[in-house]
Amino acid sequence: MKKQLLALALIGGLMTAHGCADTKKKNTAEETETAETEIQKEEVIEVQTPNIVGVAAGNENFSTLVAAVKAAGLVETLSGEGPFTVFAPVNTAFEKLPEGTLDGLLKPESKATLTSILTYHVVSGNVKAADVVKAIQDNNGSFAITTVQGNTLTASLDGENVILTDAKGGTSTIVLTDVEASNGVIHAIDTVVMP
Structure with a gap:
């Protein structure tokens, strides 16, 4: 029984760690996408010559x-x-x-x-x-x-x-x-x- 509990705890820990890694990857991907979007927005801004x-x-x-x-x-x-x-x-x-x-x-x-x-x-x-x-x-x-x-x-x-x-x-x-x-x-x- 101890082995089964230990195995379940280990599997749960691995799943949590894997979920955190996925979340970190997702957050990093979102941050990169947001940064790229902001850079694209900055590139679109044109300097207008005044009249x-x-x-x-x-x-x-x-x-x-x-x-x-x-x-x-x-x-x-x-x-x-x-x-x-x-x-x-x-x-x-x-x-x-x-x-x-x-x-x-x-x-x-x-x-x-x-x-x-x-x-x-x-x-x-x-x-x-x-x-x-x-x-x-x-x-x-x-x-x-x-x-x-x-x-x-x-x-x-x-x-x-x-x-x-x-x-x-x-x-x-x-x-x-x-x-x-x-x-x-x-x-x-x-x-x-x-x-």
Whole structure:
């Protein structure tokens, strides 16, 4: 009888040990499957390039421009499908304006004027720096660019720099080119151009 009890205990112990091993294998398999699923989920996540407003908002050099775009109510427009090319004044470009000009433009009663100025910096289409240079070279040294505002900017070269001349004869130099956005491209300029 002792032998039978001992044999039963031994068989029971083996079955328990075998069950634990199966559970460990099952848990390990589930953990591996879960880890693989998480890795697959991570691989599927795509980094989305922000739109023009998002790119500008993410760069401290365009904080004044972003404030102006918000004041003019152009966030939705410049977040649209596009494509747009924006000649975006950096903060120091706005600092060159006569004292009090920017503050006056940001007031609600100046919204129409501010909108006109800002849309003068926008062109329909995705125009890369190389396209601008080629157009200048193909047109005897200068090229008229029609803006969304309706007036034109004249692009020319000064050495390797692209210069924009506005309707009032003021000039601005492109200081950074081809900043990609999901709905177009940004070229940074060092002076605000005026229609």
